[in-house]
Amino acid sequence: MKPTPLSHGRGWLDAPAAASLHRIDAALGRPLQITSAGRTYQQQQALYEAYLAGHGAFAAKPGTSPHEAGNAIDTDERHITLMQEHGWHRPLSFEPWHFLYRASDDRHRNDPAPATTPKPEQTTEPQEETMKGYSYKYGNKIVHVLFNEVSGFYVRHGGVPAAYNNAIARNWNTGSWPELTKSHDALIKAQCDQIRAGRA
DSSP states (O other): OOOOOOGGGEEEHHHHHHHHHHHHHHHHHHHHSBBHHHHHHHHHHHHHHHHTTTSSSSOOEEEEEEETOOEEEEEEOOOOHHHEEEEEEOOTTTTEEEEEEEEEEEETTSSSSSSSSSOOOOSSGGGGGGGGEEEEEEEEEEEEEEEEEOOEEEEEESSOOOGGGTTTTTTOSSSSHHHHHHHHHHHHHHHHHHHHOOOO
């Protein structure tokens, strides 16, 4: 395995999977949104323990997850045909966000990887227009989160109705807040922390 950083603070993948993902970025003309990519054993252990304690979505036992080998991503985007053409498939019907890379299925694996990944679309609109929002359950409380995947801004609060910030979370275009798990929230926060610190 050769851990290779992904552009735009999206984590890392094994070199062939990273090259495939950058070719997908080029085909899209922008970076594919990624919630989680490669993970260390310790990160997988934390997700697995949260799952066993009933605080998160299904997580594989440490040492068995393709995320640890840098061959899996979680994404909220569903470019199924494009992903399949580049070697990515969904192995678990109950996790539609989870994609696994298989080099033998990558029709573009011999194509050169782009030298650079397209930058996120720039906008002259206020920063609030690029915010995204979601919620998760924590005990008996619903926690709402706002974040910006470009600047790394992240804030969470409980006890305030979703409608309070719906006008800001415009990119969901639904007037509602998708519900994620606490585990996914932890991964998003970690990525935002890295972006703010300039490490990703």
